[in-house]
Amino acid sequence: MALLEVKNLTFRYDNQIENVFNDVSFKIDTNWKLGLIGRNGKGKTTLLDLLMAKYPYQGYITPGYYFDYFPYPVNDPSQTTMAIIDDILGEYQLWELERELSLLEVDEDVLERPFNTLSNGEQTKVMLAALFLKPHDLLLIDEPTNHLDLHGRKLLSNYLKRKRSFILVSHDRNFIDNCVDHILALNRESIEIINGNFTTWYEQKQNQDNLEVKKNEKLKKDIKRLQKAAKQSSIWSDKVEKSKNVKVAGLKPDKGYVGHKAAKMMQRSKNLQRRQNDAIAKKKNY
Helix, strand or coil: CCEEEEEEEEECCCCCCCCCEEEEEEEEECCCEEEEEECCCCCHHHHHHHHCCCCCCEEEECCCCCEEEECCCCCCCCCEHHHHHHHHHCCCCHHHHHHHHHHCCCCHHHHHCEHHHCCHHHHHHHHHHHHHHCCCCEEEEECCCCCCCHHHHHHHHHHHHCCCCEEEECCCHHHHHHHCCEEEEECCCCEEEEECCHHHHHHHHHHHHHHHHHHHHHHHHHHHHHHHHHHHHHHHHHHHHHHHHCCECCECCCHHHHHHHHHHHHHHHHHHHHHHHHHHHHHHCC
């Protein structure tokens, strides 16, 4: 077990005004099968790039870890697949490579073919087979299903289910649901890690959303009540203030007493208004 810590991570691109990440902190176990999820533009690929120190950033990421990344760049795709794998792995056991290809239902004859003659799906499977044989602390896998049909996705999902020590980005919920044991979610206002798959995270999110809806409904009722109370208090204050100059049965009103009473009502009105404003501000946070 090894922990990768990200602490107070802040980052933005030079051509942007807003931060992609602002004071973000979390810890992950490098043995996890981690699914990285979030809406488009929330920074999933950016986070992978930062783990690999591709960009300068503020904060702390545990040093000394070795990452590999898929899609893996191939400098000369006209070479044979075997030659490209040799460049990636260096020394390795051929039987191990054959085992990995067999699990992915890739024929061994692809090893003798130029890499650029393989289908996109074959290239994906061959690269992932090679990268899982390569020593690493975490394999960062970014959208591996783009060129796979339904059968290929199921096959690759089952393959990843047998592995560990990876971070997977995918928009295919069923795919990611089958092969991860933890989720790192880039939410609108926060980052959270849960023990489980996508379905576990989604169910927890639905429960939390329902709870917030109930809180929001209660807050709306409170705001309406406060608005009514503030308005009524203001009306009372105005009436009391106007009564200063009204004679009752030929007697002059005690302006000091009336003024004091009006001031108390005005203060109550202000207090209610402040509570109303606080409630509205609180509502906006939900």
